[in-house]
Amino acid sequence: MSLMLKLLATTLLLSSLLNATILNKDIENFLKKSFKGNPNIVALKVKVEHRVPVEKLKGWEAFVVSVDATLKAKPKNRNVKQKMIWFSNGEIMTQDFVDMKSGISLKELVSPSFKPEYYKKANLIYGNENAKHKVAIFSDPLCPFCRNYVPEAINYMKKQPNKFAIYYYHFPLPSLHPAAVELVKAAVVAELQGKKDVVLKLYKVNVDAKERDVKKILAAFNSVMKTNIKPSDLNSDAVKKHIVHDLFVADSVMVSGTPTIFFDGKLDKTKRKFREIK
Template sequence: MLKLLAITLTLSSLLGADASSEKVEKFLKDTFAANPNIKSINVKVTNVTEVKGYEDWNAYYVELDAMLKKEKRQVVQKMVWFSDGNFVTKELFDLNSGKNMSDLVSLPFKSEHYKKENLIYGNPNAKHKVAIFSDPLCPFCRTFVPEAIEYMKKEPNKFAIYYYHFPLDSLHPAAVELVKAAIALELQGKKDVVLNLYKVQIDPKEKSNEKILAEFNKVMNSNIKLSDLLSKEVSEHLKNDLELADALMVNGTPTMFFDGVMDKTKNRYKEAK
């Protein structure tokens, strides 16, 4: 997708003296429109954040909505661009520290994103709120997520843990049905479902729903049926989780937000007082 849309811009692409969302939108629209593979394109800046430690630079979160000529299909893609008012660039590095500016910015996790149905442990009024997006079949997640949850669940007034299902269906197709089963079981009132979810042993490429469900029920000591996975409530919960991940530009697992800010170190919960 990115290859179809990408047009190389030099680091010193001139934008104008006073950068604004409108100017960024126009500049990118005019530039991408020059791609012969694109029939039409709309560009919208959805959010603007400061780059911490670099007061002259802002990060512009951009949504591209393009119609491709040959494929005759629509492509929607989210991207981050940087501008200091004079220049615009997709990649920005600090020559002294080597830092990638992309590692210093993220969209805020807003208060309305903390939903009751996603709270798995802790008091909703706890001092710190931690949001976790994870795929239970992601190799790193299977070690990291249970350890992090076990660490925080011991202090319910210190940590409120919110969990969002983010199965990477292209890498782990079995994860999709697995998380549906987990949601169905949670809706029945079962506790500790998320923690036990990481104990299910199944080939990430498994496509047999019967096998996936059999392994799930064995670990959970439950009786979730295939029909349970098709319920409106299950579909709505997973849809909401995936839409939030998309809105926040979450593209990997595990992704953590600590008190509303993406924690790329994934260690802030250990440093919290």
């Protein structure tokens, strides 16, 4: 490549990065002005975390924005963190588009990409980390759909370790399944103890999803796992660290329900892309 072409390519790249930065700042400033009209907000941070091109709308992008606000409350102020999706073409902003034929909100099709650093060794439950395809599963072991889907999907993929690397992230839904919170902690304890096939066995534990008695939850867990995990084991720093990491990744990629599947870094709404691989 000639020196002139190299300089031109560099100039175009810098121009593109500058425009992207300016647009991010425009989005952030617009939202800050909008939110500051709320008298209950005493502190506010707004940041564009991801930009996703909208395939169906030329020139439009979806912006994943994190909002960190401190709200007036008694007896003390309350901190609220939230991720939002906005659409913009650089001149106009809107919160959503709806496909007139399907009735589907385009917001439902937007998801941040799954960053390489989210694939931690501690989350790899089956397969070779250098396998051709990486599959990330977020699940609550007491979610009725997960109870059927997750074991079936894992059993299908684990037979081909050089084709699929399966990464699993605990995502209990405490408002729906309070018992799942303690179950996933117990699962992490069992994994730290070196037990095998913990995740698959987790879906065989039968306990009332509304159960809050830790001893009853652990009795059901230990019966299936052949372990002797005690309530005190659930609160170790190692267990907390693992759960916090899983929830952080879930928040970063905007997981809100279970099961949620990412296939090769992209959200798989069909949850079946792994079956399309020959």
